Amino acid sequence: MRKTKPSAETQQDAQAMAKALQRPNQTKEQTKLIAQGIQKGIEQYKKQQKAKARERDKALKKAKPSHSSTPAQATPAAQGASNALPWWLLAGSWVLFGVYGVYTLIASAN
Structure with missing residues (x-):
């Protein structure tokens, strides 16, 4: 891994935190070491956040194609089932209409 120089913003943040945590009788050298430790912590946190992102x-990219293809595959099957119901109802009504017509013919003949 190559070493990168920390940003000026990170250095300033670390220095500000180190000064805020400074104790009485603490030397500038000790404050500088504390600032370096804080700076390393900030850099490590940023690396972790980048890795998580x-x-x-990657998870979104993997989920996106499978997510979009699943409804597309389920839709034709669902449409086929929903399209069949009206046809069955139409056929059933014609059968019942025919049975009723035959029944009325037989009933009127008697």
Whole structure:
């Protein structure tokens, strides 16, 4: 891994935190070491957040194609079932209409 120089913002944040935590009789050298430790912590936190963001993006990319293809596959089957119901109802009504017509013919003949 290559070493990168921390940003000026990170250095300023670390220095500000170190000064806020400074104790009485603490030397400038000790404050500087504390600031370096805080700076390393900030850098490590940023790296972790970047790694989490990358993993989240990878998961979204994997989920997106499978998520979009699943409804597309389920839709034709659902449409086929929903399209069949009206046809069955139409056929059933014609059968009942025919039975009723035959029954009325037989009843009127007697």
